[in-house]
Each structure stands twice: as structure tokens, then as C-alpha cells.
Amino acid sequence: MERITIKDIAKELSVSVATVSRALSGDKNIRRETREKIMETAERLGYMRNPVAINLQSGRTNTIGVIVPEMDTPFYGRITDGIQNVLYKKGLKVIIAQSGENPEREKENLRVMESFMVDGIIVGICHKDRNKNEFQRLMDKGIPLVFYDRIPVDINVSKVIVDDYIKTFFLIEHLIRKGIREIAHIKAPDFMESSSVRFRAYKDALEKFKIPYNEELVIKSPGMHFEDGIKAAELLMKKNLPIKAIFAYTDLVAVGVMNYLRSKNIRIPEDIAVAGFSGTILSEMVYPPLTTVDLPLIEMGEVAAELILEMINNPGSGNKTITLDAKIRWRESTEGIL
Numbered sequence: 001m002e003r004i005t006i007k008d009i010a011k012e013l014s015v016s017v018a019t020v021s022r023a024l025s026g027d028k029n030i031r032r033e034t035r036e037k038i039m040e041t042a043e044r045l046g047y048m049r050n051p052v053a054i055n056l057q058s059g060r061t062n063t064i065g066v067i068v069p070e071m072d073t074p075f076y077g078r079i080t081d082g083i084q085n086v087l088y089k090k091g092l093k094v095i096i097a098q099s100g101e102n103p104e105r106e107k108e109n110l111r112v113m114e115s116f117m118v119d120g121i122i123v124g125i126c127h128k129d130r131n132k133n134e135f136q137r138l139m140d141k142g143i144p145l146v147f148y149d150r151i152p153v154d155i156n157v158s159k160v161i162v163d164d165y166i167k168t169f170f171l172i173e174h175l176i177r178k179g180i181r182e183i184a185h186i187k188a189p190d191f192m193e194s195s196s197v198r199f200r201a202y203k204d205a206l207e208k209f210k211i212p213y214n215e216e217l218v219i220k221s222p223g224m225h226f227e228d229g230i231k232a233a234e235l236l237m238k239k240n241l242p243i244k245a246i247f248a249y250t251d252l253v254a255v256g257v258m259n260y261l262r263s264k265n266i267r268i269p270e271d272i273a274v275a276g277f278s279g280t281i282l283s284e285m286v287y288p289p290l291t292t293v294d295l296p297l298i299e300m301g302e303v304a305a306e307l308i309l310e311m312i313n314n315p316g317s318g319n320k321t322i323t324l325d326a327k328i329r330w331r332e333s334t335e336g337i338l
Contacts, residue, residue: 004047012041024049063093064308065113065121069101069150072225073252074280075297076124079148082301083122090309092119101223103130110134120144120308128153128193144311148304149295153193158311158319160304162326164194164277167293168201171275171328172247176209178334180244180273184217186232186257188224188249195249198277202247216241221253229256237264243272245334251276251283251292258286258333273334279326288332295326 006020023030023038064087068076084094099106106126113121132155139145147159185202188195203213219235221228248254254276258268268274279294303322
């Protein structure tokens with residue numbers, strides 16, 4: 001079916017294209033009767049205005065692109081909720097694309113956003129350095145970019161983050177002060193920069209209390225999902241080490257760990273305590289409820305949206321780093337220990 005244009009309306013009414021265009025734009029200089037007839041005809045024919053073409057006249061599309069690594073968990077859904085909370089109130093539209101943890105698809109998504117001529121892009125990356133050149137190319141072209149949660153390395157960008165290091169350090173310190181010294185850690189794959197930060201905090205907390213670092217207690221997870229937590233826990237337990245707590249890179253991995261431990265009749269937290277990081281609703285839904293670092297996900301999205309608007313309205317404002325506070329939620333997965 002062909003798209004109805006203002007030319008079709010003009011032909012139907014035997015008026016000029018300019019008259020139809022002005023009437024549809026609400027021009028008060030068009031006679032009321034003519035304007036009403038044009039509006040009625042436009043509705044009858046099924047005419048739809050092209051907002052992109054209209055907005056391009058002002059140099060903007062009033063559209064923001066948002067790229068997320070995955071939508072399997074509530075994590076990125078909450079962040080996009082925050083983004084939309086701000087942008088919709090400002091009259092902007094949002095295009096959301098998922099990279100599926102694939103750098104090539106992420107690059108394709110960036111190119112699509114560019115072709116749609118979005119006013120800016122908010123990005124949660126899936127690899128710390130694979131698309132650095134693409135990000136830099138877009139910024140050099142004048143397209144504002146804001147990164148959240150997962151940030152590219154060795155490139156100057158605007159970003160919204162939390163202090164992964166300090167929250168991880170406090171979490172591990174708390175476990176140690178409860179008398180737990182044998183703490184295992186499940187890392188994310190190496191392409192996750194935040195995993196390196198949390199691992200460093202884990203080691204530094206051990207060092208503060210003069211607990212020797214044991215590399216056998218550290219497992220690199222093949223991924224960041226429930227099944228990966230099960231696999232990592234199985235590898236850990238096969239080592240037959242005296243483990244009293246497991247700190248997982250993310251909540252979903254931690255839930256997989258808990259599932260595996262229960263399948264082996266290992267009590268949580270009496271036998272092994274478990275903690276995660278991210279603070280999605282999953283941490284409250286499991287039993288026992290999971291101790292985690294609770295990230296302000298909606299606020300992260302809102303701040304990222306405010307930042308992209310600032311960059312659009314003030315192109316020379318420069319890049320900014322905004323660090324939000326996160327809260328450690330102490331729950332039964334660690335706090336049931338006597």
C-alpha cells in the first residue's frame with residue numbers, strides 16, 4: 001500500500017500542495033472552512049505526517065537511540081524505563097536496540113541509529129574495547145554519546161556509573177568481619193572492564209585483613225547468565241576447597257550458584273554464603289533472598305537521559321562523568337550466619 005502524501009490530498013480537493021501543507025501545520029491564515037475540509041480529507045485518506053521529515057527542517061529528529069547489551073533480565077529494562085521517564089516528558093522519541101552481547105551487532109545498531117539521524121545515542125556496551133573506533137567516529141561527527149554502567153576503556157566519553165570498587169570492597173570486608181575468610185569469587189569474562197574493578201576490590205579487601213590470595217578460589221565465568229553461575233559453582237565445588245562464601249559478579253550468576261548449591265544439599269548461608277552485584281528484582285525473588293549491591297537503575301537511566309539532552313543543547317559542554325551511589329542490601333543469603 002502506497003503512502004498517502006499531501007499531493008494526494010491536494011489532488012483530491014483541487015487545491016495547491018502549499019495550501020494543504022500550511023493547513024496541516026495549523027496556519028491561521030488558511031480559511032477555517034478550507035482547513036477543516038483538508039483535515040477531514042487527510043483523515044479519510046489515511047494521511048500520516050512524517051515527523052522525521054518535519055523535524056529535519058529544524059536540524060533535529062527529536063529521537064534518541066538507546067543500545068542495551070541484553071533484555072533477558074530486568075536490569076536494562078529498568079534503565080530504559082528511567083531513560084524514557086525523562087525523554088518522553090520532553091517530547092522526544094526513543095529507539096531501543098539490543099546488541100545481544102555481540103560487538104558486531106552493536107556496531108550495526110550504531111550504524112542504524114546514525115542512518116536514522118538520531119540526535120544522540122545512549123549506550124551500554126557489550127565489550128570494553130571492540131567498538132572504540134566506531135564510538136570515536138560518531139563523536140567526531142558531532143553525534144552526542146552517553147555511556148552507562150558498562151564503559152569503553154581508553155576513550156574520553158560522557159558516562160553514568162557507580163563506584164564498583166568501593167561497594168565490592170565494603171561487601172567483602174563485611175563478610176570477613178563476620179568471620180568468613182574462605183571467600184571465592186566468580187568473575188565475568190575478560191571483556192568486561194567492571195569485572196576487573198570488582199576483582200581488584202576483592203583482592204584488596206583480602207589483603208587488608210592479611211588473608212592470602214588463593215587463585216584457586218577465583219573462577220572466570222563463561223558468561224553472565226543463570227546457566228553460567230551453575231557451571232562456575234560446579235567447577236568451584238569440584239576443587240574440594242574449604243569455601244565459606246561465594247561472591248558472584250552479577251545477581252543472575254549468583255542465582256545460578258544458589259541453584260547448584262541447593263541441588264547438592266548445601267545450605268545457604270549456613271554452609272556457604274552467597275552474594276551478588278546489580279540489585280535487580282531477582283535478588284528478592286530467590287530463597288533465601290540474595291545479598292547484593294543494589295544499583296540505582298532507574299536513576300541511572302534518568303541521569304543518562306538528562307546528560308544526553310545537555311550535550312545536545314550545549315554541543316561544546318565537554319564530556320562528564322557522573323557517579324551515582326549504590327546501596328548494599330544485606331539479606332539472608334549472607335546474614336543468616338551466626
